[in-house]
Amino acid sequence: MIGALLQVHSIAGLALALLWAVVGLTGATMSFEDEIQASLNRDLTHVDASAAQRLSPDELVARVEAAGDFGKVSAVTMPADPTAAVRIRFTRSEGGAQPSSVYADPYNGHVLGSPRGEDFFATVRKLHRWLLLPGDGNGYGRTITGTAAICLILMLMSGMVLRWPHRATSVKVWLKPNLSLRGRGLHRSLHAVIGTWVLPVYLVITLTGLTYSFEWYKDGAKWLLARPSPSAAPMQPKAPRGVAGARTDIADAAKPFGFDRVWATFLREQGDRYARALLTLPAGAGTVVRVRSWPRGGSLDTARDEFRIDAATGRLVSADLYDDKSFGERILASVLDIHRGAILGWPGKLAFMLAAALMPLFAATGLLLHLSRRRHRRVAAPPVGHLVPGE
Incomplete structure (x- = not known):
């Protein structure tokens, strides 16, 4: 039974390792997106407060559209801070491309520029959610990442069964890797112990991430938690x-x-x-x-x-x-913040970022363990035939 479970765990892990690594690394990259963009665009987001009255949204839109061929405006972010710039977004082009947004001075409508890093994070987000496949959220990339999340949950459960130690009550056995080992033993220790560390985080990430992949899952969460x-x-x-x-x-x-x-x-x-x-x-x-x-x-x-x-x-x-x-409805409203650990403040975001960035480690150690088992089986296997006596 354990041998069959190990075989399934190993094969499924190898098949999906690259996909999980991509999703994990892109998720880690976006963990502090807001802070990074705020730092990169500090000069664009700040304006000098004026005694003049700020323009109305329609006046702002008209001046920005007259300043350049940006396309049709789709959204406007109006800050209450008198020293903050207004951000204006535009509709997609006929080819489906999303034009860059711009910052504008709320007092005179002067275009301050497009935010740095916006296109980069937009591409990373598409890779994380839809693997850059056609159709974006309406394509099959969304289903692939959702299915991979379900498989990851099954892998986490099977991994816990496979590593259940003889001394189950020993915290040291569960949480301390044996760094004195070498080769296969070290790979197994890192794979199992670090997997135990990040298991709660991965469960939270996958269970919340599924709401973005499957409507039936999202509807089920609403039925369970909302009034x-x-x-x-x-x-x-x-x-x-x-x-x-x-x-x-x-x-x-x-x-x-x-x-x-x-x-x-x-x-x-x-x-x-x-x-x-x-x-x-x-x-x-x-x-x-x-x-x-x-x-x-x-x-x-x-x-x-x-x-x-x-x-x-x-x-x-x-x-x-x-x-x-209600409490349940607040959980539903906060799914994204729970998904990326922001519900716990910056320490939570940091912990979730590190856990996501560790995903390639399991791909690497899993592959090394698989290759090691194959070599061990070849060495231990008896010869196929033997020489006839006298030959």
């Missing part, structure tokens, strides 16, 4: 045919809309309690803009409020406040 949600906010009713006002409503909906009415409604709801707000235009048809708001002094990226506001009328469609969430 039954009330019926969704009603859509704007369509005008019946033949009604005189129908053509007027359609014409109003067809008019271009922007962020100013949304911004006015958001400020009425939030006041000065926000640190920054991200206004995102709808990807398709419609006039409802999503506004994500992060509170002052907040340390977690996922601890935020979310509003949906009709840009054509300024009507608040829905408000999802973080303080109103």
Whole structure:
């Protein structure tokens, strides 16, 4: 039984080792992305506070679009800090490429430049989530990484069974590698003991990461942790045919809309309690803009409020406040911060980064152990035949 489990563990590990190493290294690279980008772009994100009033979102967008051929604006990040620049993002091109965002001065709309490192981290993120395969989140790369995560959970469980020591209550046996060994013994000790160290982290990473790979898993987590949600906010009713006002409503909906009415409604709801707000235009048809708001002094990226506001009328469609969430709903909202260890502050991010960066170690030691077992079997195997007596 143990021999068969070892064989399956070894073969599956060798088959998926490279994929796990890529996902682990890319995850480690993104662990301190926010801090790295903040350091690289310190000169772009800071502006001199002015006595003049800051431009409205629509005025900012108009000046940025007039300054260069950036494409259509898709989102605007408005900071509360008077010395912080506004960040503007653009829609994908016809070929599917994502243009670089730009920072702009909130007082005069002057374009300060594109953030350094943005394209690099965008590529790393695509490699981590979808292996740079076609279709991005709608392609089969998402399924491959999700399946690999499930296999990693099974590998962790089988690894624990295979290394269960005779002295199970000895902390030293479980957690201290024997560095006095050489060759196969050292490889086995490193593979097993360090695997025990990182096992809790890998379980957290895989169990949270699956929410980004499989809708059935995400729906199951919502069913388990979230309260039954009330019926969704009603859509704007369509005008019946033949009604005189129908053509007027359609014409109003067809008019271009922007962020100013949304911004006015958001400020009425939030006041000065926000640190920054991200206004995102709808990807398709419609006039409802999503506004994500992060509170002052907040340390977690996922601890935020979310509003949906009709840009054509300024009507608040829905408000999802973080303080109103249940414990389970806060867990669901914080999946990304849990996934990368940020829920524990910078020590947690550092621990998760190191654990992810160690993934190639298991690929290397696993391969060396496999090759060692093969050599051992060849040496120990009896000869296939023997000479006939007298020959």
